Amino acid sequence: MDAPYGKLEQLEPGIARVLAHNPSAFTYYGTQTYLAGESEVAVIDPGPDLPEHLNALEQAIGGRKLVAIMCTHTHRDHSPAAGPLSERTGAPIIGCGPLALESVGPRADAAFDGDYAPDRVLTDGDIVEVDGNPIMAVATPGHTSNHLCYSYRGALFSGDHVMGWSTTVVVPPDGDMAAYMASLDKLRQRDDRIYYPAHGRAVEKPGQYVRHLMGHRMQREKQILKLIGDHARNIPDIVANAYPGLDLRLIAAAGGSVYAHLLDLQRRGLVEQQEDRWTATA
Ligand SMILES: [Zn+2]
Secondary structure, three states: OOOOEOOEEEEEOOEEEEEOOOOEOOOEOOOEEEEEOOOEEEEEOOOOOOHHHHHHHHHHHOOOEEEEEEOOOOEOOOOOOHHHHHHHHOOOEEEOOOOOEEOOEEOOOOOEOOOOOOOEEOOOOOEEEEOOEEEEEEEOOOOOOOOEEEEEOOEEEEEOOOOEOOOOOOOOOOOOHHHHHHHHHHHHOOOOOEEEEOOEOOEOOHHHHHHHHHHHHHHHHHHHHHHHHHOOEOHHHHHHHHOOOOOHHHHHHHHHHHHHHHHHHHHOOOEEEEOOEEEEOO
16 A cells, blocks of 8 residues: 555544554554644644654644644654644643653653654643644554543544554553553543544544443453463563464563453552462462
8 A cells, every 4th residue: 555645634624633653563554743723723643753744744734723732642653743733833832631640650661752743732632622622632542541532523533542543552661551542431421423543544433442442442352361271471481472462562562461360450459460470369
C-alpha cells in the first residue's frame, strides 16, 4: 500500500486526517493527525516534529482559526509537533497533562516526550469548543497515565488507547493494566458511533471491538496464570510461550505487557515474585 503521507483526507464532514511519515513496528504506517472542525479547527495528535508534516498541517488548516492543538498523550510519535505548530500558528496547546511524575521518580521511558508543555490541561469531561461544537476529554489512563481520548460529534479520537491495527502496548511503570482495563470498560459504556485511532483504520463498531479487546486481555491473563501455575517462570519464558512466532522487534513490548499483567495479578494477590521468577499463589 502507498500510504498517503502529507495529504489531507476528508473522512466525514468536520473530520479530516493527515498521515505523518513515521512508520515503524509501533506506529503502523505512521501517526494519523486529525483535524476537527469546519470554519474553525482543532488539531488532534500533531505527531512527530517533522518539517514536512508541519507544512502539511499548516496547509490543511489554511486560513481557518486553529482553536487548539490537542494531544492524547505524550509519546514521541504524538506530541513533539505541538510546540513547533504552536509557534507557527500562535494556537494554544490544550489537552493531556505533561509527563506524570511520582514521588519515587519519573515514570518516563525513552518513548516519552519530555519537552511537552501544555497551556491548559484538560481533565475528564472538560471541553474545548470548535464552531460551537464541544470536543470533550475522556480520561483513559492505562497505555500511559496521562492518556485522554476526545469525543466530538459522536466520534471518538481514541489515540493509542484503542488502535485500529494492533493491541495497545501497556508497559510499566507508566503503563498500568488495571487502569487500561477500567478505561476500556469506560468506553464500553459509551455509545460512540466510530473511533478514529492514532494508528490504523477507523473502528466502525466500537462497542463490539472494545468487548473483543477486553476479552483478549482476559484470555492473556488466564494464559499467564496457567503458565506460571505449572511452575515458576521468568518473563522471557512467559513471552516465548504466550506469543509464539512474535516479530522480534515486539518482544520487549510483549515483555512489558506481560509484566503489566503480572503486577496487576500481584496487586490482586493471585501471583508472587521470587527474584525474576513468578508463580501463582496456592
Ligand atoms: Zn503511545
